[in-house]
Amino acid sequence: MKSYKLGVLSGDGIGPEIVSATVDVFKAAAEKLDVKFNWTDLPMGWEAIDKYNDPTPQVTKEALLQCDGWIMGPHDSAAYPEEHKAKRNPSGELRHTLDLYANVRPAKTMPGTKxxxxxxxxxxxxxxxxxxxxxxxxxxxxxxxxxxxxxxxxxxxxxxxxxxxxxxxxxxxxxxxxxxxxxxxxxxxxxxxxxxxxxxxxxxxxxxxxxxxxxxxxxxxxxxxxxxxxxxxxxxxxxxxxxxxxxxxxxxxGSLGLAPSINTNENQAMAQAAHGSAPDIAGRNIANPIGIMLSTVMLMDWLSERHNDQKLSELGKLVENGINKTLEDGVKTGDLGGSASTSEFAEAIVDRIKSAVLN
CATH class of the missing domain: 3.40.718.10 (Isopropylmalate Dehydrogenase)
Known part of the structure; x- marks a missing residue:
C-alpha cells in the first residue's frame, strides 16, 4: 500500500489551530479507510523567521519537492519585520518558485449556513x-x-x-x-x-x-x-x-471562512484556505477550520486523480460528508452562529467520520 507524504505548514495567527484540527480530522478518515499518510511538519511564517530568519526558508521549499502535496496555513506577513515585508510573502513565494500556476477556488452553498x-x-x-x-x-x-x-x-x-x-x-x-x-x-x-x-x-x-x-x-x-x-x-x-x-x-x-482553494501545477498541489490569519482571534480556539479542511478535501481529489487512487477521493468525500453532517446537526463555530470551539467542531466531525457507514 502506498504511503503519501504530506507537508504541514501551520503558519501564523489562527493557522496552528485550524491546521491541527484539519490534520486530526484527516487522520481519523485515513484510519477509517486504511489510507497511509506521512505527515511532515515544515516551518513557515513566524516559526521560520525565528529559526531561519526567513518566512519561507530554503529547507522548507526543498522538503516540499519531496512531498506528494501539502497543507499551508495562513500567514501574517503584514506584521513581519521590514526586511521580510520587502520579499514575497510565503504564499506568493511558493506559488512563484514552484510554478503553482492554477489557483482553484470553489464557492458552493453549504448546509446550515446563510x-x-x-x-x-x-x-x-x-x-x-x-x-x-x-x-x-x-x-x-x-x-x-x-x-x-x-x-x-x-x-x-x-x-x-x-x-x-x-x-x-x-x-x-x-x-x-x-x-x-x-x-x-x-x-x-x-x-x-x-x-x-x-x-x-x-x-x-x-x-x-x-x-x-x-x-x-x-x-x-x-x-x-x-x-x-x-x-x-x-x-x-x-x-x-x-x-x-x-x-x-x-x-x-456563506462566509469567506468557508472558502477553500488549491494551488497546483501538473506535479504538485498546495491546499490553502482563501482567508487570512485573523491575528485578532489567534490562540482563542474559536476560528472556523472549514476553509482549510475543504481545501484539503480538494487536495485529496487532486492526489486521487494524479495517483489513480480512488481511496483518496473516497477519503475526501468522507470528510466533506462529515463536515456537512456536523453543520446539519447544528454544531457550528461562532462565526456561523454556533458556540463550538475549533477543537470541538473538529471532534464533532471525527465522531461522525468514525460512525459513518461505508458502502
Missing part, C-alpha cells in the same frame, strides 16, 4: 503566476518601479503560455461539471493585456466544443455574481481579478 445568493455551485480558476500581481510576474525582482517620490509604475504581465495552461485547466474542469466556462477580463480598457487573455481563452475553447462559453468585463461580473451566482459554473480569469472575485463569491455563499 447564503446571500441562495443555491450556488461555481469554481473560479485564477491564473497564479503573473497578471497584475507584481510580486510574481517577473523572473527576477518585482514589476513595480518608483520613478520619483510621487510617481510609481506597476505592471501587469500576460503571456500566451500562462493563459493557455489556466484556460485548459478551466475547460477540463468544466467537462467534469456543467460544461460552461465564463471568461472574465477588462479587454475594453486594458486592450492588449486582458485582450490577450480573452483571445487566448477563446482559442483554447475551440478544443472543447461541448463547452458553452461566455465572457464579461470584471466590473460587470461582480454585479452578475451578486444577482445570479447560481447561473455560473467555471470562471477563468487573471490573477488579481480572480483574487477579488473568489473572495466575493466565498462571502456570497
Amino acid at each position: 447564503s446571500v445568493v441562495g443555491e450556488a455551485d461555481l469554481v473560479i480558476y485564477r491564473e497564479n503566476t503573473e497578471g497584475f500581481y507584481t510580486d510574481r510576474n517577473m523572473y527576477v525582482g518585482t514589476g513595480e518601479w518608483q520613478i520619483t517620490e510621487d510617481v510609481v509604475v506597476s505592471t501587469g504581465v500576460f503571456t500566451r503560455k500562462a493563459v493557455e495552461r489556466i484556460a485548459h485547466a478551466a475547460f477540463k474542469m468544466a467537462m467534469q461539471r456543467r460544461k460552461k466556462v465564463t471568461i472574465v477580463h477588462k479587454a475594453n480598457v486594458i486592450k492588449l493585456g486582458t485582450g490577450l487573455f480573452k483571445r487566448v481563452c477563446l482559442e483554447v475553447a475551440q478544443q472543447y466544443p461541448e463547452v458553452t462559453v461566455d465572457d464579461y468585463h470584471i466590473d460587470a461580473m461582480t454585479a452578475h455574481l451578486v444577482r445570479r451566482a447560481k447561473d455560473f459554473d467555471v470562471i477563468v480569469t487573471e490573477n488579481m481579478f480572480g483574487d477579488i472575485l473568489s473572495d466575493l463569491a466565498g462571502e456570497l455563499v
Whole structure:
C-alpha cells in the first residue's frame, strides 16, 4: 500500500489551530479507510523567521519537492519585520518558485449556513503566476518601479503560455461539471493585456466544443455574481481579478471562512484556505477550520486523480460528508452562529467520520 507524504505548514495567527484540527480530522478518515499518510511538519511564517530568519526558508521549499502535496496555513506577513515585508510573502513565494500556476477556488452553498445568493455551485480558476500581481510576474525582482517620490509604475504581465495552461485547466474542469466556462477580463480598457487573455481563452475553447462559453468585463461580473451566482459554473480569469472575485463569491455563499482553494501545477498541489490569519482571534480556539479542511478535501481529489487512487477521493468525500453532517446537526463555530470551539467542531466531525457507514 502506498504511503503519501504530506507537508504541514501551520503558519501564523489562527493557522496552528485550524491546521491541527484539519490534520486530526484527516487522520481519523485515513484510519477509517486504511489510507497511509506521512505527515511532515515544515516551518513557515513566524516559526521560520525565528529559526531561519526567513518566512519561507530554503529547507522548507526543498522538503516540499519531496512531498506528494501539502497543507499551508495562513500567514501574517503584514506584521513581519521590514526586511521580510520587502520579499514575497510565503504564499506568493511558493506559488512563484514552484510554478503553482492554477489557483482553484470553489464557492458552493453549504448546509446550515446563510447564503446571500441562495443555491450556488461555481469554481473560479485564477491564473497564479503573473497578471497584475507584481510580486510574481517577473523572473527576477518585482514589476513595480518608483520613478520619483510621487510617481510609481506597476505592471501587469500576460503571456500566451500562462493563459493557455489556466484556460485548459478551466475547460477540463468544466467537462467534469456543467460544461460552461465564463471568461472574465477588462479587454475594453486594458486592450492588449486582458485582450490577450480573452483571445487566448477563446482559442483554447475551440478544443472543447461541448463547452458553452461566455465572457464579461470584471466590473460587470461582480454585479452578475451578486444577482445570479447560481447561473455560473467555471470562471477563468487573471490573477488579481480572480483574487477579488473568489473572495466575493466565498462571502456570497456563506462566509469567506468557508472558502477553500488549491494551488497546483501538473506535479504538485498546495491546499490553502482563501482567508487570512485573523491575528485578532489567534490562540482563542474559536476560528472556523472549514476553509482549510475543504481545501484539503480538494487536495485529496487532486492526489486521487494524479495517483489513480480512488481511496483518496473516497477519503475526501468522507470528510466533506462529515463536515456537512456536523453543520446539519447544528454544531457550528461562532462565526456561523454556533458556540463550538475549533477543537470541538473538529471532534464533532471525527465522531461522525468514525460512525459513518461505508458502502
